Amino acid sequence: MxxxxxxxxxxxxxxxxxxxxxxxxxxxxxxxxxxxxxxxxxxxxxxxxxxxxxxxxxxxxxxxxxxxxxxxxxxxxxxxxxxxxxxxxxxxxxxxxxxxxxxxWHQHNTARVARRNAKSHYDVGNDIYRLFLDEDWQYSCAYFPHFDMSLESAQLAKKRHIAAKMLLDEGQTVLDIGCGWGGMGLYLAKNTGAKVTGITLADNQVAYANERAANEPNAKFRVQDYRAVTETFDRIVSVGMFEHVGVGYYDEYFQTVARVLKDDGVMLLHSIGRTDVPGSTNPFIERYIFPGGYIPALSEVLPAVERAGLIVTDVEILRLHYAETLKHWLARFTEHREEVLKLRDETFLRMWEFYLAGSEASFRAGDMMVFQMQLAKKIDTVPLTRDYITSAERSLASRDAGHMTPPALVARHG
Missing domain, CATH: 3.30.1050 (Nonspecific Lipid-transfer Protein; Chain A)
Known part of the structure; x- marks a missing residue:
């Protein structure tokens, strides 16, 4: 040796x-x-x-x-x-x-570069993602109240948990930044009566999201950079997109949020983060999986939030939830290895095996976690205690089961 x-x-x-x-x-x-x-x-x-x-x-x-x-x-x-x-x-x-x-330098994510980076990852084709994602195509951390849940149940619980923090009323407008294949936006439109506009930089995601939304008038999806949005919204949600913004663009990101969020609005940001000090992207992930990506420490995010004039009204840290999500993804990917090989070659198969296994290992043994940050412009926009989250989740769970259809999920200032 x-x-x-x-x-x-x-x-x-x-x-x-x-x-x-x-x-x-x-x-x-x-x-x-x-x-x-x-x-x-x-x-x-x-x-x-x-x-x-x-x-x-x-x-x-x-x-x-x-x-x-x-x-x-x-x-x-x-x-x-x-x-x-x-x-x-x-x-x-x-x-x-x-x-x-x-x-x-590696995260020089101008609008043109950001679109190129998105295409490099998501243009591997929907046929690959359907092999390991849940039935709703949620490509982000699931939420496991207990770890013996199925991936489908945990992803549904994630959507409920996020929706509960958004304080949604029927007819409110929602911007979904980084909408993926439309699952989160469609859930909000169908279960809360909100009018959702989803944006992403991946053409294949928008095509599939709009196909799914053909019979849902309250949801529409388009290819657009977040910096180009001109409308204003009652609510903003972003799930698994902030990791692609780049550390040099946090001010621009939150200033855009402040510009398009109405004065009484609420944003829910769901992102991977670090439990440790600021770091750097693993070079294998940066080169082969997520060019331009970076996982921030909260100490890098909060100053940009403050400079944008936004107020942090809630932060929750999800520990090991992504490790469990990735375990499910890798198991499903491995189960479909023969189908992967028909679509791609052995090198691609092993590259994604290492990506999924390495990511799970990082959440189990490294400094990775997921944070959900709720933001507002006014200090009295959200309730004074967190009880409303559990209440709203219960209402959404009943609605998912078809037991109730109330127009509003929670009292405005419970």
Missing amino acids: NPILHRLFRTIVRDGSLTVIDAAGEQNIYGDGTGPGYAIRFTDTSTERALVGNPELTLGEAYMNGLWVVEEGDLTSLLVMLIKNFESSGSSRLSRAMRRIMRR
Whole structure:
């Protein structure tokens, strides 16, 4: 084995047990032997050299290209073990510091670049997404009141939870920033009587969303950058889009929100965040999965909210909910591997396996979480306590089951 890589493994892997088999068949064991054992095998000597120079990029890149394989254990659990060791070794702090220097360059998300980045991810085709998403095509963190729920139930619970925080009345106008395939917007239109306008930068998403909305007059979807919106709205919701804004554009984002949100309006922002200090995007994710993407720390978001003149009226942190969501997605993706291979090649399959497994591992062992932030312009826009959220969720659950159809979900100032 490359001697520098051998020292790197010995330095990083202190807890657990990892057997590494190099391309010549030589075996080395790292860790203290505790916990389940894992084994990987390199199929090419060039990978050993590349890992020394840029381990965070090369690990995913080489897996994608079949240059290392898992011989013992499963990919997600292996990555959890590696992340835990990497975080405790101190190596992560240096690599993140170096990447932070370049992050504004990598997140130069002008309207033109943002559209190009969106197309690079979502233009892989709806046929891929239908293989692992729930029946409503929710491509964001589900909400698990308990972890033995199905993915469909947890995604429905997510939509209810978000709708409950929006204080919706029938006939109010809603802007859905980053509407995806329309699931959230259609849920709000059908279950609250709101008039929803959804925007996204992905053509295939808008096409499918409008197809689904053919018989729903209160929902419409269009390709548009959030900065180009000219109307004003009673409510704004954004689920899983803020991660694509870029750290250099937070002021522009929240200033746009303040401009298009009515004076008595409410916004609900649902986004992945960091529990730690500001960082940088994993280089494999940035290059192959989400170019221009960045997961913010709350310390980066809140100053931009304040500068826009908006008031934070509620924040909730969802821990491990996305890890469970990703576990479901990876299981479904793996179950359909033969269908994936008919649509794409082995490299794509392994790239997305690593993306989904690595993301789940990051939510289990890294500094990833999801936050839901409620914003308003006036301090008395929302109720004084959070009791209304549970009340509204119960009303929505009854409505989902067809038991009631009240025009308003909650008292305005309960």
